[in-house]
Amino acid sequence: MNPVINVQDVTFTYPNEEEPILRNMNVSVNKGEFLAVIGGNGSGKSTLCKLMNGLIPHYYTGDFDGTASVNGLDVATSSVAELSGHIGYVYQDFENQLVQARVLEDAAFAPLHFGLADYMERAREALQLVGLDNYEEEFVWQLSGGQKHLLALAGCLALNPDIIILDEPIAQLDPYHARKMYDVLKKLHEHYHKTIIVIEHHTEFIADYCSTVLLLDKGQAVWKRPVKEALTAIDELTKCNIYPPQVTQAAYELGGRTSLPITLKEADDYFTERIRHKEPQSGQPDFSKKEPAASFQDVTFSYKTVDRSYNHILEDINVTFYKGEKVALVGNNGAGKSTLMRLLTGFRKPASGTVDVMGRSTSKLSPEQLADCVTYIYQNPEQMFIEDSVRKDVEFFLKARKRDGYEKKVDQILELFNLTDLQHKDSRLMSGGQQRRASLAIGAAMDPSIILLDEPTANLDIGTRKQLTKFIDQLENHTELVMIATHDMQLVSEWSTRVVVMNQGEIIYDGDKEGLFSNMFLMRKAGIVPPQIVELSHRLDFSRAAYSIESFVELYQEEEVAWIT
């Protein structure tokens, strides 16, 4: 084995910080590895990767100790540009990595600026590798999130580096596109012999694609192990706020301690032996006796593109949401989920048809008037921050309405979201998890009848995710309608009472989650991959599907009993 990356005894402290973010870090990566780097928020994952491509110590001038080398080049004495011929880096905020207006221009940018005469061929080849060869002349900002991510990757590939690092490559993708992304990486790994390093929260993907796993905690490497060994170390993982794959958790809950399964296929074999089959059942929810909270009648919506043609986002939407429902809105990127929600806020008006909220048509109401009963929580929390401190942002709504005694209410909410200590900090400078909490606190202060959450669980670690679900549960007490647009099928399966599936601007399914998760055709069309635990219970032909690990354990024990008696 020859190591292509060698990090020895590196300690690094960011400027203006007291505590080092990396402490005596020791890591080596071999040629041809597909390595997953895992660890809780703030464990030093991104910092380690920035060290590998030389941004540290060249761009972040903190306290740096130790040595690091890439392909034999010393990171401290080689320039960032020199290193980028060996190592490509795809950022978590990859959108800001795209520097040109059109796809081909952007992919060609790096080879052109390194003075390589065949820059066009390199760019075309890279685009073909990631499957963007049909989009050469497209404008960068008209690509979907997944395509932008692939383009950022192509921009690195054009220099043909041996090593590629990706910081959370699928955080904002629907399960279908996430798989596509990983299939591209797999191809690069297997056919082009690239060494690939990903920072990843989704252990299901790690199990399916990666060969080794590096666990970081508090700036140190805890261990580096082969994937199977790593993902079955359940206690160590949960201590660092990481979820092992659902099937592994389920096997562990059921008392398994050795040779736990990590992929669906393994789980299938692992559980199959002891199960007997019953007929599956499913039911439809009853909408008849409920009071409507919001409704869409014959709604269409389109927007103008840069070349002035119209892009139809929603077509012929007819749907009514009732009080007391917990609605999950699912579908691939660009299916129209966010647009549907924004129509409820009144910031966008339908091109035709009517949208009613709490019995009043939105066409006659301004967003400010609707804000009294509807709250929309952005996918990207940063876009909600309009003041320079958390506290000011939370009280903005109440202050604008001159509510009596709002200070006390704000204090309570800050306490509830664990933000009291951070209340005078600028929200933009906080970590991802803290920002999410702040955005939820802003929503909670508005005390709405209808709350709309856009992708609330993207990029969250275990701790923050639990807080989020706690918040959503509390909402149910005084909120009439909760609607969540999400790719997170675990959230859908554990929480929702009604699922609306969108595809290319139309509603293609409206019903309960049982109906959705038992319909393979529908799921494929909408780019949905059911949570492992649901799929496993289908594969095992359980009488009904399990939607959480607890219910799986329960069902499994029932089935087991049934078999024994």
Add this chain to the structure above:
Amino acid sequence: MDYVKSMIDKLNVEQIKIELMNTAYANDNTYIARIDPRILFIWYGFFGVVPWFIHNEVILFGMLAATIVTTIMTKVSKLILFILILGLLGQGGYLLIASLFFGGDIAVLQPLLMLTVKLAVISLASITVFSSMGPEKLSIGLLSVGIPGQVSFSISYGYRMLPLLLEEYNHVFMSYRLRGRAPDKKGFLYWRYAAYFIKLAVLSFYPLLLSTAKRARTTIEALETKGSKNAFKNPIVKKLKLSTLSINWNDYLFLTVSGLYVIALFVTNNYLTKEFF
């Protein structure tokens, strides 16, 4: 009342964003857009500068006619034209009123009209040239006439940031509206509403600056890894970029037709002056 409301609905941030981006990027399918940037610079050097030194009505109106034709050929956004016309009329109107107020008479109309025509020719020529060149073309064009790489890159990068900034601005503006409170009373001629929106439009710039500063950090790092800093010193990069430019018969045709038209204008003018005097 409903009319004002529908105007506000139409003239939202989204719409303005699309018009601006269309002007900046999407005009590259017109005849003029296919012309080599160096030729366009020469053309602009005449139509954008010479009007200042000409005081002859016939020639100026002739040039105005030419730039109107080229502007139509570029299919530029109506919003941009609207703003231009508003600006020209506003400027002329204000000067007229000022001169009448301070004792001038209707005779000032003639010189004012000349000034307005000059400004119009220059503005339309600028629109023709700059809306036809996409950011990349403009930056390579500038490079070809000896402008340093840093400057031409900044321009092309500025264009790249434009949609991001507009998008971000749109979000911030939306955040203000989704949590704020509009005035209860509309006021005479909607002045309370107008004041509220103007206040929001200004306030939205502060969060915009803060969040953009953070984004720019990634971009600067990415540019470094993409070798842009080294490229300014590397003559091969410049050569590669310039090799994408080529002048063909179409370019000469454009220049020749423009040249012939200008000569024709001067000849006609001479002829007309002889006839009358």
